[in-house]
């Protein structure tokens with residue numbers, strides 16, 4: 001029996017209003033979903049609940065809106081994409097609480113699916129504010145959390161609701177936890193982690209503990225720039241959080257004490273602008289021009305990353321090595337992904353990768369199916385790997 005309540009425990013839900021927390025924080029470019037993996041993964045839970053006659057009400061966030069409702073953070077286009085991927089009608093309500101949401105829910109029939117607008121249009125969501133949680137709960141009889149990738153957030157829609165309504169893990173949440181436990185519960189050493197991407201401030205703290213769990217940490221993407229700058233390297237106009245230099249230095253100290261190798265880029269692909277067709281060149285990491293941006297790691301670094309993948313028995317990967325959405329800055333990520341996939345296929349590597357854009361990058365490289373396991377979760381996956389309790393999971397425990 002699973003350690004947490006699952007849909008096997010949910011009982012008769014015919015006609016019941018089931019609030020389902022999903023992760024629709026999907027990569028979007030020019031208004032189009034560029035990778036639908038997160039949407040595809042919620043399909044089994046929705047089909048099961050709807051098939052049992054429930055009114056399925058989806059709750060989700062999109063991006064990180066700072067000042068309330070903003071069109072660029074609306075879930076409305078994602079509702080359309082969700083309908084396409086699920087191949088069924090998905091209604092949309094332009095608010096997640098109040099009369100708009102209430103009337104849309106009241107109009108639902110058994111088996112219908114409705115998506116409510118971005119929960120993060122309310123600041124109270126991220127504060128797990130009890131009054132806001134009650135407003136969300138007003139539209140449901142039961143709560144299902146199928147957003148493992150947001151389970152590291154103790155927000156109203158990820159944690160608070162589970163205190164107010166009978167709460168269960170959805171099929172994707174269940175599958176993610178089971179697969180991670182199987183692949184990484186007792187990992188074969190050496191364990192090498194690759195961490196890249198752009199969410200530096202929200203992920204850097206995780207590295208403090210991660211370096212105690214892995215044998216080597218390869219740092220790429222925007223994350224690497226922050227470490228390089230902390231080490232005194234000029235990173236020009238690259239994405240870099242200079243105010244996190246002290247944290248980066250402390251992580252390097254902790255890593256040395258734990259015997260974890262830290263691998264930083266030795267060269268980078270730099271450009272003056274981040275756009276398709278922009279002129280770029282590969283330079284040694286000490287030669288980044290003051291007006292240049294490092295948008296990918298260079299060829300020498302790619303070789304070094306490959307060598308670390310060769311040494312690894314287990315690979316854990318979150319965050320692309322470069323701004324892979326625009327060629328040629330996808331080169332390092334694609335090369336490393338193909339390398340890891342080939343080692344995995346040869347039976348020499350257990351490879352587990354996770355994260356919204358990381359999955360998109362693996363799909364772009366055409367190798368997502370060759371990894372041992374691909375999680376939808378990025379930050380949540382790293383926190384799980386650290387051994388940290390995930391609020392959205394803990395609250396579902398029996």
Ligand SMILES: Nc1ncnc2c1ncn2[C@@H]1O[C@H](COP(=O)(O)OP(=O)(O)OP(=O)(O)O)[C@@H](O)[C@H]1O
Pocket residue numbers: 196197198199200220221222239294295296318319320321322323324325354355356357358359376377378379380
């Ligand atoms: N050197 C770089 N400069 C700017 N952006 C970069 C660089 N390297 C990677 N990125 C960007 O990082 C983004 C992905 O980072 P992110 O941390 O969100 O990863 P993720 O896999 O989506 O994880 P999560 O699911 O936690 O969001 C991509 O949009 C990519 O363009």
Ligand SMILES: O=C(O)[C@H](O)COP(=O)(O)O
Pocket residue numbers: 023025063064149150153202355356377378379380
């Ligand atoms: O993309 C993710 O990792 C999840 O949707 C969580 O998003 P957040 O980092 O903005 O909380």
